[in-house]
Amino acid sequence: MQKILSGNEVKSLDQQYVAGEGICSYQLMERAARVFCAWFVQEVPMEKSVSIYCGTGNNGGDGLAIARMLDGKGYSVHVGLIGDPDSGSPDFRQNLQVLPERVSLDSWEKCPSGQVIVDAVFGVGINRPLGGDYQSLVQELNARAALKISVDMPSGLPSDGPAEGDVFRADYTVSFQFPKLSLLAPEHAVFTGKLVVKSIGIDRRYFESFDSRRFFYSGEALETLHKTFPNSSHKGDFGRIILAGGSYGKMGSIGLSTRAALRTGSGLVFCKVPACGVDILQTSIPEAMVLPPGGETEVGGSLETEGIDAVGMGPGLGKGKGAVELVHELLRRYSGPTVLDADAINILGDHPEWLSFLHAKVVLTPHLKEFERLTGIEGKNHFHRMDLARDFVVKYGCVLVLKGAYTLISFPDGQQVFNNSGSVHMATGGSGDVLTGILTSFLGQGYSMKNAVLCGVFHHGHAGELAGSQFGRGTLASDILEKIPESFRHFGIV
Numbered sequence: 001m002q003k004i005l006s007g008n009e010v011k012s013l014d015q016q017y018v019a020g021e022g023i024c025s026y027q028l029m030e031r032a033a034r035v036f037c038a039w040f041v042q043e044v045p046m047e048k049s050v051s052i053y054c055g056t057g058n059n060g061g062d063g064l065a066i067a068r069m070l071d072g073k074g075y076s077v078h079v080g081l082i083g084d085p086d087s088g089s090p091d092f093r094q095n096l097q098v099l100p101e102r103v104s105l106d107s108w109e110k111c112p113s114g115q116v117i118v119d120a121v122f123g124v125g126i127n128r129p130l131g132g133d134y135q136s137l138v139q140e141l142n143a144r145a146a147l148k149i150s151v152d153m154p155s156g157l158p159s160d161g162p163a164e165g166d167v168f169r170a171d172y173t174v175s176f177q178f179p180k181l182s183l184l185a186p187e188h189a190v191f192t193g194k195l196v197v198k199s200i201g202i203d204r205r206y207f208e209s210f211d212s213r214r215f216f217y218s219g220e221a222l223e224t225l226h227k228t229f230p231n232s233s234h235k236g237d238f239g240r241i242i243l244a245g246g247s248y249g250k251m252g253s254i255g256l257s258t259r260a261a262l263r264t265g266s267g268l269v270f271c272k273v274p275a276c277g278v279d280i281l282q283t284s285i286p287e288a289m290v291l292p293p294g295g296e297t298e299v300g301g302s303l304e305t306e307g308i309d310a311v312g313m314g315p316g317l318g319k320g321k322g323a324v325e326l327v328h329e330l331l332r333r334y335s336g337p338t339v340l341d342a343d344a345i346n347i348l349g350d351h352p353e354w355l356s357f358l359h360a361k362v363v364l365t366p367h368l369k370e371f372e373r374l375t376g377i378e379g380k381n382h383f384h385r386m387d388l389a390r391d392f393v394v395k396y397g398c399v400l401v402l403k404g405a406y407t408l409i410s411f412p413d414g415q416q417v418f419n420n421s422g423s424v425h426m427a428t429g430g431s432g433d434v435l436t437g438i439l440t441s442f443l444g445q446g447y448s449m450k451n452a453v454l455c456g457v458f459h460h461g462h463a464g465e466l467a468g469s470q471f472g473r474g475t476l477a478s479d480i481l482e483k484i485p486e487s488f489r490h491f492g493i494v
């Protein structure tokens, strides 16, 4: 897992690394430019003309090194400078001296407009909103039709806080070593475009002295988080779980959770649905078993949890009297692994007096709106939401999965993990129900809470990527769950 540092911490990381390895900062800049160019040549055909706008700090230095390297690879490159080069950073000035003559060099106003715009004006050094020429440049570039790529950060975007004023709108941001926190905020997606994170080889031991509790997870050592089952295992070893939810007109939700749990490897899945859902589930998922229904069109009655390894509740549940009682009963009486999603969360939000029943084996999986209903607080921005999520889990001792692009997992020890799998093709009804099934399944198989949640959220996103690359726009939630076994195979999990 990659620690996420603040903009200021990046600078001291840089210094510590350079000193520790006995290299100079110029060499680190060379590495950054090299990894950028390695990515660039894969994405951008050689025929495209490239204009690189460079500030005079180290981000601009990266831009100049990139200009030199792309020129060396045969691209037609123009550089547009903004700011006073004589007062530039030492590595910027050194790169300016070695810029090949073939690369055209002008002030930003005179730089010819290329088919590709590379933004190397500001990176993590930004410390105030853009003004003057910088603002004019960014406004002008934003108005142009071109492929737009930011180096490390879109210029104008602070690394650790909300955007204020104009910000470069990139199609891609290639960020070095780890993503800066603000690139992960949903409201900044319009500036970041597609986020690409490239290592520049800074060893993880250099991160140890920084006490950040926020991490970025891209599936490192995923297989080691999984349980192995001997060949002699029987279905009981793979967990007996209950999935409760579904209501008239919304039986598909609990069906998706059920199928996802089975595809995640659950041994026995019992469904608690209302009477109107029994035939639907029995016919559509022959592998599932249906518990005696308590209500006609909404779940009701009680839940027998004897011998059950985990319970997932919420998809399609509704908020009728029976559902409310079931959520209350589950929270009060069941101390085993529990996943609460959708209406189960909304019901909890309506009954804040039940929050004290939450415990270390409960995971809540709200999307942004459900999170707002749960806490009763409208997050000012994603940074505020990150803090609210951390405070919530520390207070109530449970786990919270705040869903969206870069789903944020908060653990009760205060650690927060942004998940790096997933795709925009998952933005379709039912994808969240799939996650409920996956998480309940892993918990039922006896995974620790931490491993279940990390594996579950990561595979869910990865299965979404696999489905998205096959079906593109039009991907269904069922396509996502059908890709779960392929995601396991991909990571060597048998």
Ligand SMILES: NC(=O)C1=CN([C@@H]2O[C@H](COP(=O)(O)OP(=O)(O)OC[C@H]3O[C@@H](n4cnc5c(N)ncnc54)[C@H](OP(=O)(O)O)[C@@H]3O)[C@@H](O)[C@H]2O)[C@@H](O)CC1
Pocket: 010, 011, 013, 014, 028, 029, 032, 055, 056, 057, 058, 059, 060, 061, 062, 089, 121, 122, 123, 124, 125, 126, 127, 128, 129, 130, 131, 134, 151, 152, 153, 176, 177, 200
């Ligand atoms: N380990 C790594 O990650 C590596 C990092 N590398 C690269 O270095 C980049 C960081 O470079 P950097 O520290 O020189 O800062 P950068 O963003 O170029 O800004 C320069 C100066 O601009 C100024 N300024 C700020 N806001 C302003 C505004 N609104 N309007 C006008 N001026 C403004 C401010 O100076 P001030 O005016 O406050 O004195 C600031 O110091 C990083 O993003 C990455 O690309 C790689 O090369 C190698 C490995």
Ligand SMILES: Nc1ncnc2c1ncn2[C@@H]1O[C@H](COP(=O)(O)OP(=O)(O)O)[C@@H](O)[C@H]1O
Pocket: 367, 403, 404, 405, 406, 407, 421, 422, 423, 424, 425, 426, 427, 428, 429, 430, 431, 432, 433, 434, 435
């Ligand atoms: N743009 C996106 N990138 C990555 N993941 C996404 C994106 N949009 C949605 N998702 C994922 O899809 C799921 C949607 O869940 P949710 O909003 O509860 O949907 P539903 O209620 O329809 O099941 C979440 O796990 C979320 O992380």
Ligand SMILES: [K+]
Pocket: 059, 119, 120, 121, 122, 123, 150, 151, 152, 153, 154, 155
């Ligand atoms: K930039």
